[in-house]
Amino acid sequence: MGNLTGVFTILREAQKQLALAGRKEKDEGLQAVMNAIDEDREAILAANKQDVERARASGMKEALVDRLALNDKRINEMIAGVEVVLRQEDPIGRVLDGWTLPNGLFIEKVTVPLGTCAIIYESRPNVTVDAFCLAYKAGCSILLRGSSAALESNRALVASIRRALASVNRFPDTVALADSGSRDEVDEILSARGLVDVVIPRGGRDLIRRVVDNARVPVIETGEGNCHIYVEPSADFQNAVDIVENAKIQKPGACNAVETLLVHRDAAEVFIPLVAQRLAGRVLLRCCDRSRAVLEKAQNIPSSLKIEPATEADWATEYLDYILAVKVVDSLDEAITHINRYGTKHSEAILTNDLAASQEFEKRVDAACAYTNASIRFTDGGQFGFGAELGISTQKFHARGPMGLEALTTIKYRVRGTGQIRE
Amino acid sequence: MGNLTGVFTILREAQKQLALAGRKEKDEGLQAVMNAIDEDREAILAANKQDVERARASGMKEALVDRLALNDKRINEMIAGVEVVLRQEDPIGRVLDGWTLPNGLFIEKVTVPLGTCAIIYESRPNVTVDAFCLAYKAGCSILLRGSSAALESNRALVASIRRALASVNRFPDTVALADSGSRDEVDEILSARGLVDVVIPRGGRDLIRRVVDNARVPVIETGEGNCHIYVEPSADFQNAVDIVENAKIQKPGACNAVETLLVHRDAAEVFIPLVAQRLAGRVLLRCCDRSRAVLEKAQNIPSSLKIEPATEADWATEYLDYILAVKVVDSLDEAITHINRYGTKHSEAILTNDLAASQEFEKRVDAACAYTNASIRFTDGGQFGFGAELGISTQKFHARGPMGLEALTTIKYRVRGTGQIRE
Numbered sequence: 001m002g003n004l005t006g007v008f009t010i011l012r013e014a015q016k017q018l019a020l021a022g023r024k025e026k027d028e029g030l031q032a033v034m035n036a037i038d039e040d041r042e043a044i045l046a047a048n049k050q051d052v053e054r055a056r057a058s059g060m061k062e063a064l065v066d067r068l069a070l071n072d073k074r075i076n077e078m079i080a081g082v083e084v085v086l087r088q089e090d091p092i093g094r095v096l097d098g099w100t101l102p103n104g105l106f107i108e109k110v111t112v113p114l115g116t117c118a119i120i121y122e123s124r125p126n127v128t129v130d131a132f133c134l135a136y137k138a139g140c141s142i143l144l145r146g147s148s149a150a151l152e153s154n155r156a157l158v159a160s161i162r163r164a165l166a167s168v169n170r171f172p173d174t175v176a177l178a179d180s181g182s183r184d185e186v187d188e189i190l191s192a193r194g195l196v197d198v199v200i201p202r203g204g205r206d207l208i209r210r211v212v213d214n215a216r217v218p219v220i221e222t223g224e225g226n227c228h229i230y231v232e233p234s235a236d237f238q239n240a241v242d243i244v245e246n247a248k249i250q251k252p253g254a255c256n257a258v259e260t261l262l263v264h265r266d267a268a269e270v271f272i273p274l275v276a277q278r279l280a281g282r283v284l285l286r287c288c289d290r291s292r293a294v295l296e297k298a299q300n301i302p303s304s305l306k307i308e309p310a311t312e313a314d315w316a317t318e319y320l321d322y323i324l325a326v327k328v329v330d331s332l333d334e335a336i337t338h339i340n341r342y343g344t345k346h347s348e349a350i351l352t353n354d355l356a357a358s359q360e361f362e363k364r365v366d367a368a369c370a371y372t373n374a375s376i377r378f379t380d381g382g383q384f385g386f387g388a389e390l391g392i393s394t395q396k397f398h399a400r401g402p403m404g405l406e407a408l409t410t411i412k413y414r415v416r417g418t419g420q421i422r423e
Numbered sequence: 424m425g426n427l428t429g430v431f432t433i434l435r436e437a438q439k440q441l442a443l444a445g446r447k448e449k450d451e452g453l454q455a456v457m458n459a460i461d462e463d464r465e466a467i468l469a470a471n472k473q474d475v476e477r478a479r480a481s482g483m484k485e486a487l488v489d490r491l492a493l494n495d496k497r498i499n500e501m502i503a504g505v506e507v508v509l510r511q512e513d514p515i516g517r518v519l520d521g522w523t524l525p526n527g528l529f530i531e532k533v534t535v536p537l538g539t540c541a542i543i544y545e546s547r548p549n550v551t552v553d554a555f556c557l558a559y560k561a562g563c564s565i566l567l568r569g570s571s572a573a574l575e576s577n578r579a580l581v582a583s584i585r586r587a588l589a590s591v592n593r594f595p596d597t598v599a600l601a602d603s604g605s606r607d608e609v610d611e612i613l614s615a616r617g618l619v620d621v622v623i624p625r626g627g628r629d630l631i632r633r634v635v636d637n638a639r640v641p642v643i644e645t646g647e648g649n650c651h652i653y654v655e656p657s658a659d660f661q662n663a664v665d666i667v668e669n670a671k672i673q674k675p676g677a678c679n680a681v682e683t684l685l686v687h688r689d690a691a692e693v694f695i696p697l698v699a700q701r702l703a704g705r706v707l708l709r710c711c712d713r714s715r716a717v718l719e720k721a722q723n724i725p726s727s728l729k730i731e732p733a734t735e736a737d738w739a740t741e742y743l744d745y746i747l748a749v750k751v752v753d754s755l756d757e758a759i760t761h762i763n764r765y766g767t768k769h770s771e772a773i774l775t776n777d778l779a780a781s782q783e784f785e786k787r788v789d790a791a792c793a794y795t796n797a798s799i800r801f802t803d804g805g806q807f808g809f810g811a812e813l814g815i816s817t818q819k820f821h822a823r824g825p826m827g828l829e830a831l832t833t834i835k836y837r838v839r840g841t842g843q844i845r846e
Binding site for chain 1: 439442443522524528530537538620621636639641659662665666668669670673781785786787790791792793794795796797798800801802806807808818819820821823824833834835836837838839840841842843844845
């Protein structure tokens, strides 16, 4: 028996009650949480300040400190995220299908909560609130296992959430924080067969690999994004440059940032120099031989442009940095084959005005999101309109792409008879 | 590199082609398979005869030999199963949802094939055809790993299927038989991360446990069925006796047979003797103290009735035999609590005329199928109208209950823009 056994038992019992709650009760709980986070704002910010100071003292990089740090605006965003979820329809009790057998037996397929969930995540405290509110609305209980760097922030947030739910008598025991900070806790979650219905790792590649390799409970893999943009000769090149810039620079550390730019050979001579001009001084280009040759011949390339030769390893790398691999391909087929070989099934885009090419790309690319003529940075639960997200699934099993409420549901068949027996 | 690496590569390449096929092409393939199995009937029966003779010579129980044996009727049923699947709508390319973001980006959620599947199953050769036709219609390739006892039957069936698909030029390489008979083959399937998108074990508890414990690829657990029927005082007792008899005796070895009968205390004195009279001489009853006391007091109990005291272990046992556990409960709540504690989330029934009780049972019982007033033997892909089934999922993740075409699909988001970038 591990340390979390008692916690799982409480979560499971509370979930049984929450599963029976209607939308009204659940929304009352969420409204109370919105109010409480607003009211507890100072305590939450004070707790977060402790985490941030500890992080800086331990030498955490400023980019990571930024992910950890809360401020009024971020707290407002958390609250707004809960509100979007509150306003969504109840994902539970929806009849997805229904039919009557020849013998009169009536079958209905209805959505029900998945059960008790766990999320293992890194420093961003907003994940605490996002994951809670999605689980709660979907009738699931949730164990939150945040990073030790965000411990005080998460304690303050979870305390606020639980107090709010208790104050309106709406299932406060459906949420718990695993806060011992020990790695044993993660192992205990990963081996909790029969106690945890799904574990979602949300963070860097190492965390996700560790979870996938060791879990004996169902897992949804998230967020590894080696994403591509493929540019055809018929694309609007000015717009295409905007899209490549947006997908690379707007947030290079995001899983939906572009890592490799694929350019059709007939677009290469004009388009690659345009990209280089736009990104010079900001992004290092790792170029295949053909794209390098194009740039060496081109006029008007700023001296601030940095280029390195790409190696095989570049095609498989998620840089999460101001680096972009560039490769010239001979055809749409070559682009799709490259993507399906090196991609992580996350988000892939074609920029083109060729309808047949767009359709072929959409069909053949094996990814959660296949884009035509837009930045792949839109792959996000908030952007998609889900209010919050549990993460972006890069697997095909159970959930794919940005995960909102639906990822936390399953189905049940209701079968109603008048005494039927099987012949 | 294991022995199956080459097989997986071929299956995956063929699946990419099949994924692009329309319904017409897939149905042409299925029609050719129906014709071929009919034409190859004698060869298939001859191969099956070899398996049956070998099985009998090795001392296999007749009940198991019966599961292995084919005859004209069973071959006709196989063909009929393919036809039902052929007539079903294409599960691929269905738009499940679609919306436009404020910036004009249009998002569609579309069904796509899950990919390359594997099924590990025991002696019934009809599973070979069922699994193939569902996978094929869902645009998936499939590796069939049947039992060595059915090796010749499966070889003949798969050869017939592949010849049929080749004759109409419709993706013959989407189906393969793992026929080395070695257990290493199973281990290789279970560790084929990135090569196999799902593994479905279909067979006895030991097989399923072995797969679940060792798999590093996604698994759908199937078929463990410790199922209950709960009888209330308001039930139609004559009909309830019919249902209990049907659920216990019609096929005791099936996962959807009843294993424990729960009887409300106010129904016990009348109903338990009725059940005993009906089952006497055919079914052993393992009774709780209260149900035993009822039977000891009751009139007109045939001397052929066999009773034993139930122990705690009985509540957790899937007998798959002519044995029925019987327990008196004080309330609906006790019945539901018992079911959620000992059940395997498969099929559970309440027999009642009390609407509120039926509704509470449906809501609170955690099972794939919650029945009111019917035999639980209907939990079956064929009975549900799916034509064939891959098995009955007893997990909540990805698929639940009888698995037809939908269990082999996943989704993809198509995102179409006009140059949108993220602010």
